Amino acid sequence: MKYNDVILQTVTKFISFLIFLFAIYIFFNGHQEPGGGFIGGLMTSAALVLLLLAFDMETVRRAMPIDYKTMIAIGLVFGVGTGVGSFFFSTPFLSQTFGYFHFPVLGELELTTTLAFDLGVYLTVVGATMTIIQTIGEDK
Amino acid sequence: MFTILHLAIIAPFLAAVLVPLLYKFIPRIHTGWFVLIVPIVLFSYFLTYLPDVSGTGSVIKTFEWIPSLGINYVAYVDGLGLLFALLITGIGALVVLYSIYYLNKHKEQLNNFYTYLMLFMGAMLGLTLSDNLIVLYTFWEITSISSFLLISYWYTKEKSRYGALKSLLITFIGGFALLVGFVLIASVTGTYSIRGILDASDQLAASPLFLPAMLLILLGAFTKSAQFPFHIWLPDAMEAPTPVSAYLHSATMVKAGIYLVARLTPLFAVSAYWFWLVTGFGLLTLIWGSLSAIRQTDLKGILAYSTVSQLGMILSMLGAGAAALHYDSVDNNAYTVAVAAAIFHLINHATYKGSLFMMAGIIDHETGTRDIRRLGGLMTLMPISFTIAVIGGFSMAGLPPFNGFLSKEMFFMSMVEITHFSQYGMGSIGLLLPIVAWTASIFTFVYCMILVFRTFTGKLQEEKLPAKPHEAPFGMLLAPLILVALVVVFGFFPNTLVPAIIEPAMASIMPELAQTGSFGVDIYFWHGFSPELFMTIGVVLLGTIIFLVLQKWSSIYAVFPDNRLFNQTYNRFLEGIERTSYTVISWHMTGLVRDYFIYIFSFTVVLLLFSLFGTGAFAIDTANMVPVTPYEAVLSLVLVGSSLILMFTRSRLKAVISLGVLGYTVALFFVLFRAPDLALTQLTIETVSVTLFLLCFYHFPQIFDALKETKFHAANLVISVAVGLTVTLIGLSASGTRLFPAISDYFLENSYKEAGGNNVVNVILVDFRGFDTLLEILVLGIASLGVYSLIKLRLAGGENK
Numbered sequence: 001m002k003y004n005d006v007i008l009q010t011v012t013k014f015i016s017f018l019i020f021l022f023a024i025y026i027f028f029n030g031h032q033e034p035g036g037g038f039i040g041g042l043m044t045s046a047a048l049v050l051l052l053l054a055f056d057m058e059t060v061r062r063a064m065p066i067d068y069k070t071m072i073a074i075g076l077v078f079g080v081g082t083g084v085g086s087f088f089f090s091t092p093f094l095s096q097t098f099g100y101f102h103f104p105v106l107g108e109l110e111l112t113t114t115l116a117f118d119l120g121v122y123l124t125v126v127g128a129t130m131t132i133i134q135t136i137g138e139d140k
Numbered sequence: 141m142f143t144i145l146h147l148a149i150i151a152p153f154l155a156a157v158l159v160p161l162l163y164k165f166i167p168r169i170h171t172g173w174f175v176l177i178v179p180i181v182l183f184s185y186f187l188t189y190l191p192d193v194s195g196t197g198s199v200i201k202t203f204e205w206i207p208s209l210g211i212n213y214v215a216y217v218d219g220l221g222l223l224f225a226l227l228i229t230g231i232g233a234l235v236v237l238y239s240i241y242y243l244n245k246h247k248e249q250l251n252n253f254y255t256y257l258m259l260f261m262g263a264m265l266g267l268t269l270s271d272n273l274i275v276l277y278t279f280w281e282i283t284s285i286s287s288f289l290l291i292s293y294w295y296t297k298e299k300s301r302y303g304a305l306k307s308l309l310i311t312f313i314g315g316f317a318l319l320v321g322f323v324l325i326a327s328v329t330g331t332y333s334i335r336g337i338l339d340a341s342d343q344l345a346a347s348p349l350f351l352p353a354m355l356l357i358l359l360g361a362f363t364k365s366a367q368f369p370f371h372i373w374l375p376d377a378m379e380a381p382t383p384v385s386a387y388l389h390s391a392t393m394v395k396a397g398i399y400l401v402a403r404l405t406p407l408f409a410v411s412a413y414w415f416w417l418v419t420g421f422g423l424l425t426l427i428w429g430s431l432s433a434i435r436q437t438d439l440k441g442i443l444a445y446s447t448v449s450q451l452g453m454i455l456s457m458l459g460a461g462a463a464a465l466h467y468d469s470v471d472n473n474a475y476t477v478a479v480a481a482a483i484f485h486l487i488n489h490a491t492y493k494g495s496l497f498m499m500a501g502i503i504d505h506e507t508g509t510r511d512i513r514r515l516g517g518l519m520t521l522m523p524i525s526f527t528i529a530v531i532g533g534f535s536m537a538g539l540p541p542f543n544g545f546l547s548k549e550m551f552f553m554s555m556v557e558i559t560h561f562s563q564y565g566m567g568s569i570g571l572l573l574p575i576v577a578w579t580a581s582i583f584t585f586v587y588c589m590i591l592v593f594r595t596f597t598g599k600l601q602e603e604k605l606p607a608k609p610h611e612a613p614f615g616m617l618l619a620p621l622i623l624v625a626l627v628v629v630f631g632f633f634p635n636t637l638v639p640a641i642i643e644p645a646m647a648s649i650m651p652e653l654a655q656t657g658s659f660g661v662d663i664y665f666w667h668g669f670s671p672e673l674f675m676t677i678g679v680v681l682l683g684t685i686i687f688l689v690l691q692k693w694s695s696i697y698a699v700f701p702d703n704r705l706f707n708q709t710y711n712r713f714l715e716g717i718e719r720t721s722y723t724v725i726s727w728h729m730t731g732l733v734r735d736y737f738i739y740i741f742s743f744t745v746v747l748l749l750f751s752l753f754g755t756g757a758f759a760i761d762t763a764n765m766v767p768v769t770p771y772e773a774v775l776s777l778v779l780v781g782s783s784l785i786l787m788f789t790r791s792r793l794k795a796v797i798s799l800g801v802l803g804y805t806v807a808l809f810f811v812l813f814r815a816p817d818l819a820l821t822q823l824t825i826e827t828v829s830v831t832l833f834l835l836c837f838y839h840f841p842q843i844f845d846a847l848k849e850t851k852f853h854a855a856n857l858v859i860s861v862a863v864g865l866t867v868t869l870i871g872l873s874a875s876g877t878r879l880f881p882a883i884s885d886y887f888l889e890n891s892y893k894e895a896g897g898n899n900v901v902n903v904i905l906v907d908f909r910g911f912d913t914l915l916e917i918l919v920l921g922i923a924s925l926g927v928y929s930l931i932k933l934r935l936a937g938g939e940n941k
Contacts, residue, residue, distance in 0.1 A: 031899055031902055033898070034820060036817065038821060039824065042824040043824070069925065075921070076918060076921055079918075080914065083914065094910045098895065098897075099896075112897070125920065127921070131924040131927070135927055136931065
């Protein structure tokens with residue numbers, strides 16, 4: 001029997017986009033509201049998993065040619081990098097700071113070095129979960 | 141400072157390093173010739189110390205080793221130490237000389253032999269010339285190790301390996317006891333220096349550790365000196381090459397225990413236990429060794445038991461000499477003669493036993509056997525060996541005009557004198573001591589006669605001998621000839637030894653008495669019709685009769701328990717240890733993870749409950765508790781319900797789903813307790829893990845379906861209930877006790893001020909405690925790479941994809 005999952009695929013195209021947006025929102029908002037790198041990363045993987053469910057592994061890989069193992073490494077480099085970066089300012093490992101800056105279009109924004117660290121968490125979480133799921137999924 | 145004396149003591153170790161090089165690069169000359177230089181030079185060097193130690197003199201040189209722990213390499217030369225140093229180097233030189241002719245240059249691995257021998261010599265010198273107990277112990281163990289190596293020199297023979305292992309085990313047990321004893325002494329007196337400890341002997345005598353320390357040290361000394369019932373290693377050590385037997389197992393190593401007893405006599409001799417233990421075990425060993433020696437048919441076997449017996453005799457004299465310390469001065473002190481006799485016999489035994497071993501080696505070398513049942517009639521073929529055997533054997537038997545006679549007379553004298561001693565409860569059983577000593581001497585006489593006459597007289601049984609017997613080369617005979625010459629010289633002129641060696645050595649053993657005057661030792665053959673003389677005459681008469689009718693009564697030995705009894709005990713002990721540990725291990729190391737969990741959990745429960753109630757920490761304080769809301773009550777019921785389903789369900793799918801329910805309920809609890817970050821994470825993670833569980837169960841092999849139901853074990857129920865109860869009780873007690881205010885106020889106040897964030901949880905994660913987060917993402921990364929490599933990397937299993 002030949003079956004057709006056009007509804008699933010169509011819905012996924014729309015929904016996964018929303019989940020992505022929500023994940024990014026949660027990630028950037030983490031410093032002030034509930035959220036952060038960890039949960040943002042998990043949500044991003046959820047969106048990717050939805051794509052994997054609706055389409056097959058090859059299609060997703062063609063659409064997004066990402067090596068998730070490299071992503072783990074990049075995430076860890078971000079994490080360690082912010083720590084090492086604080087050495088340049090003669091402060092202890094992983095010292096964080098923040099400040100308010102004025103941007104041309106966006107107006108005044110709070111920028112903090114923890115964002116880089118959180119980005120490391122985010123990338124690692126996405127990389128790790130996707131590596132696990134892809135590896136298990138591909139296993140025959 | 142590192143002095144020449146220090147260098148002299150460790151010179152054999154340096155020589156041991158050079159021996160293999162000489163062996164390799166100068167193969168044409170027998171390596172022994174180079175080695176021979178070392179003991180000769182050392183012997184001459186130590187002779188120069190004779191004037192220094194006369195009277196009560198001594199030489200002390202300190203080289204700092206571990207000064208912060210009070211462990212220094214303190215070389216200490218006094219009468220006793222010098223006596224041993226001269227014995228070690230003197231007999232060492234003769235043994236090396238003998239071994240040059242005994243060991244074949246082409247067939248034997250001489251580099252091993254001389255390296256081990258030099259190690260042993262250095263260790264023995266260090267042992268006897270050390271003032272520091274830890275240094276002494278270090279050298280003590282090196283003698284055990286080098287002796288082990290030397291016994292197993294022919295390591296391809298199974299008996300050599302067995303004997304080496306046996307001697308190692310027994311002497312190591314003693315060595316460890318010794319170390320503990322030393323540490324106990326040092327913990328009381330606060331020093332490792334022997335001189336310092338002797339000064340503080342009153343302090344030790346008053347301490348409760350006195351008796352344990354004494355027993356442990358005696359255990360060490362008795363095992364090393366092959367005292368009953370630890371003598372069993374010595375006969376098996378006869379598998380070593382004969383020069384080794386002559387050197388280690390008659391003249392030096394087995395006397396290390398005697399050295400220790402003599403050295404610590406001033407410390408322990410105040411105790412009656414010391415007197416009875418040392419004298420008693422000495423006499424027991426003396427008679428046991430002499431009785432067992434008669435039974436032997438192997439020349440070296442006889443000599444081994446005779447060594448055991450003679451060591452017992454020396455030790456019993458040292459024990460009897462302890463009585464001397466109860467008198468204030470040397471005047472009218474009859475018991476100092478026991479110490480003089482012990483030292484004199486120590487020297488005599490080294491001379492005649494060394495020569496007898498070498499004689500046994502010559503016989504073995506020239507006839508191919510050491511079995512006295514095959515030997516006989518060698519007198520005319522090997523006249524020089526016969527002379528050696530007669531002098532050595534008669535001296536050992538205690539016949540005039542040899543030195544053995546003199547020391548045996550002094551032995552009897554001290555044993556007779558000791559019966560007059562009024563302390564230690566001597567009155568009741570004191571008379572036993574001379575009787576045992578006398579009986580043992582009769583049997584000593586008998587085995588000496590067997591040794592001499594069975595080997596050399598009678599009919600030659602040439603057909604039974606593997607080789608055609610003939611006299612040994614002169615070089616081989618030289619060393620035993622020098623030794624028997626000493627036997628005769630010391631026999632006729634014993635008093636030459638007295639001022640130079642015996643009295644300084646006595647001064648070391650009895651330092652307090654030495655202060656009051658000269659010991660006045662005078663050794664001579666004829667001292668009137670004293671009891672000793674009649675005892676000796678009795679020994680000779682009875683001994684001769686017993687020897688002549690030996691064939692008629694030797695069948696008695698069949699009922700008399702022999703050494704096999706102790707060997708069997710030893711073997712059974714080893715087997716027992718092996719079997720017991722095997723049983724214990726296979727009983728509790730089942731290989732089942734379930735069993736290990738039972739151990740872990742029951743141990744945790746017992747430990748925690750014990751400390752909870754043992755220390756009175758258990759307290760439930762309801763003051764800090766908050767009221768329960770209906771939401772929490774409902775959620776708790778759901779939680780309990782799903783846990784019960786999880787435990788009692790027989791379907792795996794239900795288990796996974798109830799686990800999911802459990803997880804989501806926890807997430808709801810997080811919502812209820814206002815932890816949105818946790819709730820979000822918990823929800824996502826729970827979903828992922830339930831999915832992974834389902835994935836696992838989907839791929840389970842069919843065979844497991846038969847095992848679906850959970851089996852009921854009462855023990856598991858008890859333990860799990862106990863664990864739950866323990867954790868609950870601890871949780872309740874802990875929540876009621878708050879010793880310090882929480883740190884969370886600081887985070888709440890400073891989250892925005894310091895870090896610019898309003899989400900305190902996130903600020904803590906990435907800012908205040910970012911280091912934990914860094915390592916947690918590392919854990920996550922490692923886990924995923926682990927999953928990746930587990931699945932992708934399939935080296936084993938034969939499935940080539």
